[in-house]
Amino acid sequence: MDEFKELFNLAEERAILIDKNNDMEDVLDKVKESGILGLIIPKEYNGLGGGYYDACRVSEELALRCSGVAHSIVIHNMAVDAIRLFGNEEQKERYFPKLLKGFGCLAITEAKGGSDVANAVSMRAEKVGNSYILNGHKVMITNGTFGEIFIVVARTGEGARGLTTFIVEKQEGIEVHKINPSGMRGSGLSNITFKDVEVGKEDILLSEGRGLRVALGTLAPNRVPFSAMGLGIAERCLNLAIERAKSRKAFGGVLSDLQAVQFMIAEIAAEVEVLKRAIYSFAKEMDDTNYAGAVCKLKAAEVAKKAADIAVEIYGGYGLIEGTAVEIAYRDAKVLDIAEGASEIMKLLIARKIFS
Numbered sequence: 001m002d003e004f005k006e007l008f009n010l011a012e013e014r015a016i017l018i019d020k021n022n023d024m025e026d027v028l029d030k031v032k033e034s035g036i037l038g039l040i041i042p043k044e045y046n047g048l049g050g051g052y053y054d055a056c057r058v059s060e061e062l063a064l065r066c067s068g069v070a071h072s073i074v075i076h077n078m079a080v081d082a083i084r085l086f087g088n089e090e091q092k093e094r095y096f097p098k099l100l101k102g103f104g105c106l107a108i109t110e111a112k113g114g115s116d117v118a119n120a121v122s123m124r125a126e127k128v129g130n131s132y133i134l135n136g137h138k139v140m141i142t143n144g145t146f147g148e149i150f151i152v153v154a155r156t157g158e159g160a161r162g163l164t165t166f167i168v169e170k171q172e173g174i175e176v177h178k179i180n181p182s183g184m185r186g187s188g189l190s191n192i193t194f195k196d197v198e199v200g201k202e203d204i205l206l207s208e209g210r211g212l213r214v215a216l217g218t219l220a221p222n223r224v225p226f227s228a229m230g231l232g233i234a235e236r237c238l239n240l241a242i243e244r245a246k247s248r249k250a251f252g253g254v255l256s257d258l259q260a261v262q263f264m265i266a267e268i269a270a271e272v273e274v275l276k277r278a279i280y281s282f283a284k285e286m287d288d289t290n291y292a293g294a295v296c297k298l299k300a301a302e303v304a305k306k307a308a309d310i311a312v313e314i315y316g317g318y319g320l321i322e323g324t325a326v327e328i329a330y331r332d333a334k335v336l337d338i339a340e341g342a343s344e345i346m347k348l349l350i351a352r353k354i355f356s
C-alpha cells in the first residue's frame, strides 16, 4: 500500500473539508496520478492486477481516513469489475485504458426503487438499427459529477429478462445533478438524466436481456470491499474513542480509568477484530459471492454503526457537534446500511442460502 501513501495522507488531511463541502475535487488529481484507478484492472491492460483482497485493503485504509474518497474508489472498482467479469475482449481493450485515467460509475438505482431492481428500472433503451437510444433517470449515483464511464442498467423488454446493461461514455445528453448525502460525502453523488443518448450494440455487457445478471453479479463480490469501508470507519471510531478516553480528565483521573468506558471500547475492539478476519477471509476465497457479500455487508454496517455510536458516547456533547471527526463517522456509518443494497436485502440473500 506504500505506493498510495501520498493519497492516503491527502485524504486524511482533507477529510473534514471534503465532508463540509461535499466535494473532493482537489483530491481527484492525486487519485488519478496515484494509479489507484488501475488497482483491479488486469496487468495485460496496464493495470495493477489486484483482486478483491487488494480492493479491501485500499477500501479499509481510505475509510480509516475519509469515507467519501473510499466510497468513490469502491464504486469505481465496481464499474471496472462489471467489465472484468462480463465484458468481452474488445470492451476490455476499449474501456480499461479509459478507466485507468477516469472514474467509473454504476448506474442502477431509479426513483421507483433500488432494492427491487428487476421491477423498478424503467429507463428505456430503444433499439434503432445497430444502436440503442437511452432515455430516463437514475438517482443516487456515486461518482456522478466526475465519472467518465457509466455502467447503466436499462429496459429493453418486459420483466426481469427485459433488462440490459450498457457501457456508456460521458457525452451530450447526460445531465448530472449533484445531491447532498448525509454521509460518505464528497463522492460526487448525483441524480442523472439520460436524454436521447446513443450507445452501440457493441457496448452491451454480456447480452441483451441479461442486464440483471450483470448488475447483481457485479454487486455481490464487490460488497466485500464495500464492507471493508465499514471496517475502516469502525477502526477510525475505535482510535478516536481510545484517544479521547485516555486524554479526557474526569473524577480525578481520565475516562479510560473507568471500567464502564474500558468495556465499551473492548466491545468495539472485539467486533472490529472479528469483522476484519471475516472480510479478509472472504476476500481471499468466495465460493458463493452473494452469500459472502451479504454476510460481510450486514455485519460491517452493524459494527460501524455500533463503533460510531460508542465513539460519540465517549466524546460526550462534542461528539454531537457538526463537523467533528466522530460526528462525521456517525453519519458515514449509516450509509453502510443502505447503499449498494439495504441490510434487509442482505438478510434476504443470507436466508435464501439457508432455506433454498
Ligand SMILES: Cc1cc2nc3c(=O)[nH]c(=O)nc-3n(C[C@H](O)[C@H](O)[C@H](O)COP(=O)(O)OP(=O)(O)OC[C@H]3O[C@@H](n4cnc5c(N)ncnc54)[C@H](O)[C@@H]3O)c2cc1C
Binding pocket: 075, 105, 106, 107, 108, 109, 111, 112, 113, 114, 115, 116, 139, 140, 141, 142, 143, 181, 183, 184, 189, 335, 338, 339, 340, 341, 342, 343, 344, 345, 348
Ligand atoms: C450514499 C449513497 C450512494 C449510492 N450510490 C449508488 C450508486 O453508485 N449506484 C446506484 O445504482 N445506486 C446507489 N445508491 C442507491 C442505493 O443502492 C439504494 O438507495 C438502495 O439500494 C436502496 O434502494 P432505495 O433507496 O430505493 O430504497 P427502497 O428500495 O425503497 O427500500 C427502502 C427500505 O425498505 C426496506 N426493504 C426494501 N425491500 C425489502 C425487502 N424485500 N425485505 C425487507 N425490507 C425491504 C429496506 O429497509 C430498505 O432500506 C446509493 C445510495 C446512497 C445513500
